[in-house]
Amino acid sequence: MKLTEIRLQRLKMKLNNPFRNSISAVNAKELYIITAIDEAGIEGYGETVAFDTPWYTEETVATNRMAIESWLIPLLREKTISHPEEITELFSVVKRNQMAKAAVEEAIWDLYAKQTETPLYQLLGGNRTKIAAGISLGIEPDVKDLLKKIEQKVIAGCPRVKVKIKKGWDMDILREIRRHFPTLPLMADANSAYCIRDLDYLRQLDEFDLMMIEQPFEDGDFADHAQLQRAIKTPVCLDESIHSLQDVRTALELGSCKVINIKIGRVGGLAEAKKIHDYCFARNIPVWCGGMLEAGIGRAHNIALASLPGFTLPGDIGGSAHYWKKDIIHPEVVVTNGEITVPKSPGIGYEIDRDAIRKYLIEEQIFPL
Ligand SMILES: O=C(O)CCC(=O)C1=CC=C[C@@H](O)[C@@H]1C(=O)O
Numbered sequence: 001m002k003l004t005e006i007r008l009q010r011l012k013m014k015l016n017n018p019f020r021n022s023i024s025a026v027n028a029k030e031l032y033i034i035t036a037i038d039e040a041g042i043e044g045y046g047e048t049v050a051f052d053t054p055w056y057t058e059e060t061v062a063t064n065r066m067a068i069e070s071w072l073i074p075l076l077r078e079k080t081i082s083h084p085e086e087i088t089e090l091f092s093v094v095k096r097n098q099m100a101k102a103a104v105e106e107a108i109w110d111l112y113a114k115q116t117e118t119p120l121y122q123l124l125g126g127n128r129t130k131i132a133a134g135i136s137l138g139i140e141p142d143v144k145d146l147l148k149k150i151e152q153k154v155i156a157g158c159p160r161v162k163v164k165i166k167k168g169w170d171m172d173i174l175r176e177i178r179r180h181f182p183t184l185p186l187m188a189d190a191n192s193a194y195c196i197r198d199l200d201y202l203r204q205l206d207e208f209d210l211m212m213i214e215q216p217f218e219d220g221d222f223a224d225h226a227q228l229q230r231a232i233k234t235p236v237c238l239d240e241s242i243h244s245l246q247d248v249r250t251a252l253e254l255g256s257c258k259v260i261n262i263k264i265g266r267v268g269g270l271a272e273a274k275k276i277h278d279y280c281f282a283r284n285i286p287v288w289c290g291g292m293l294e295a296g297i298g299r300a301h302n303i304a305l306a307s308l309p310g311f312t313l314p315g316d317i318g319g320s321a322h323y324w325k326k327d328i329i330h331p332e333v334v335v336t337n338g339e340i341t342v343p344k345s346p347g348i349g350y351e352i353d354r355d356a357i358r359k360y361l362i363e364e365q366i367f368p369l
């Protein structure tokens with residue numbers, strides 16, 4: 001592929017809607033835009049998705065930077081690759097650091113798609129022209145604020161709403177939501193707020209006809225999740241537990257869940273995300289595309305991935321305006337009647353908004369290959 005340069009740009013972007021879950025509150029996002037440049041000057045883009053502190057997984061903005069600069073860029077100098085699928089193997093000498101690997105791999109997929117004049121979604125095997133855009137709503141100071149936000153999304157045609165729960169903000173809140181929206185496709189995400197001692201308490205979830213309960217227990221608790229899934233009818237979905245196809249195999253063989261949330265960053269890139277999709281699709285296990293409060297480049301990659309046929313459930317992929325005053329791509333991602341049209345131009349299908357990037361830029365560095 002003859003890469004000549006990798007550019008790192010660190011941005012800081014303030015969120016329109018500060019996002020609170022069971023562990024953390026995110027008001028602004030810092031991220032790296034990774035640009036992979038070839039000898040013809042074609043540019044491919046990727047985005048890091050880790051947060052400032054390691055509350056979601058062990059990675060952070062700072063560890064992403066260190067991994068990319070210290071280990072991943074040197075590996076790109078060692079070997080010329082001819083296809084982005086070779087990146088997983090090339091980076092395999094570095095343990096984990098999935099979000100760092102994914103951001104670089106995304107940039108190389110976008111570059112390859114542009115070199116071959118193919119839309120990224122087609123390159124990945126996607127066949128949807130539109131994807132369903134669900135929304136994830138954080139914990140609010142008052143349930144009335146949450147009900148108002150849900151109502152706005154329902155009026156706009158949102159196909160499903162996900163709410164965050166934790167101890168003290170769970171059964172009563174879900175009951176109240178159901179009182180106002182009895183048939184709304186609804187799910188709840190606990191971000192590991194519970195443990196196996198809460199099993200009896202969690203049986204109450206079956207009252208609310210939820211599409212699923214996402215990540216009730218800790219990351220490594222496959223056996224406990226299996227025990228819970230045996231005890232409740234509500235499907236368990238795993239998010240933080242899934243770092244690779246191997247984790248999906250473990251979860252499905254133990255019966256730890258019935259649904260998988262795929263996040264490109266959490267599983268180390270698009271190639272692994274596609275492998276997980278293919279594995280689940282062959283076994284009729286529904287998957288959906290999770291979100292990490294991405295800016296436009298990460299969101300564009302999510303849209304391409306979510307066009308694959310096994311993504312049968314709406315993802316956490318809101319429109320740009322839900323997150324940012326001004327996104328870093330144009331056109332911005334727009335949700336119409338609960339759907340996003342998958343762009344058809346080569347690569348990720350969106351242009352970079354250089355003025356917006358300049359506005360958010362804190363630091364830039366170029367690494368020759
Ligand atoms: O809109 C999005 O990008 C999804 C936001 C969202 O629900 C999450 C983002 C990051 C971490 C979590 O709090 C949560 C999730 O667990 O899915």
Ligand SMILES: [Mg+2]
Nearest residue numbers: 189214215239
């Ligand atoms: Mg989650």
